[in-house]
Amino acid sequence: MRIARVERDGQVFYAAVEGTLLRRLEGCIFDEVRLTDETYRLDEARLLSPVQPSKVVAVGINYADHMEEMKHQKPEDPVIFIKPASCVVGPDEPIVRPPQSARVDYEAELGVVIGRHCQRIGADEAMDYVLGFTCVNDVTARDIQQKDGQWTRAKGFYTFAPIGPWIETAFDYTQADVESRLNGKVCQHSNTRLLMNPIPKLISFISQVMTLEAGDVIATGTPAGIGPMVAGDVVEIEVEGIGILRNPVIDWE
Incomplete structure (x- = not known):
């Protein structure tokens, strides 16, 4: 899976990258996540650093x-x-x-x-x-x-x-x-x-x-x-x- 951290309309969330689409994820990427039905075009969101490391x-x-x-x-x-x-x-x-x-x-x-x-x-x-x-x-x-x-x-x-x-x-x-x-x-x-x-x-x-x-x-x-x-x-x-x-x-x- 390709996992992106994105910002859209003031919200920051994780999404799976599926070609030119982003599919919103629920859950913690370090534990368990599930795919939702909420999708956006890749160009409709801003990609952030995929993690915020210590x-x-x-x-x-x-x-x-x-x-x-x-x-x-x-x-x-x-x-x-x-x-x-x-x-x-x-x-x-x-x-x-x-x-x-x-x-x-x-x-x-x-x-x-x-x-x-x-x-x-x-x-x-x-x-x-x-x-x-x-x-x-x-x-x-x-x-x-x-x-x-x-x-x-x-x-x-x-x-x-x-x-x-x-x-x-x-x-x-x-x-x-x-x-x-x-x-x-x-x-x-x-x-x-x-x-x-x-x-x-x-x-x-x-x-x-x-x-x-x-x-x-x-x-x-x-x-x-x-x-x-x-x-x-x-x-x-x-x-x-x-x-x-x-x-x-x-x-x-």
Whole structure:
């Protein structure tokens, strides 16, 4: 099922995406939902970020080509960091370039949506805790990242975690193309089979460190081809089998 979080006539609700239609859902997406007979055209509602996570846990240096691009050594363990909930925006919402940074980059990533409370689990059971998958843009103030030497500020600005357009629950995460496009030009293109740390391992590893709650998102890493965005640009993140996350770019002013 494709599950979207939408706003229509001042109401926010979840809906199943059925081609060009939205079918309203009743119940909790993390428990049990049922389809209703209430339908709308996709263009009659505004897509929101499909979840409101307590945190986005992002993984750095998880594609070998990006590791070489950034001149990093291969890490012994997965490199993880937190993007706060205040970073999260949905499809078509603007990415705001902060005045503190002269270079703000796009990073295309597959996102894993956690479906239930998850703590200290093994890799063999990790996928039982997953609701589905989505697209993530791990927006980064690259100059600040290099200056600070750690990533919290560079990754944590307002609007620096676009997520969407929806959650895909039936998805082969082992071999999906991941791509970014800037103003229609392909900048990044890779496949999840090239992840150095596979997704079950990542979920287990993170759960040994922190509790994952329903709705939390794991951004699984970006391939080579990162680059800057400026005001007026439009960036698209596409994951094969899920859809396209599209966001315009503006300056803070």
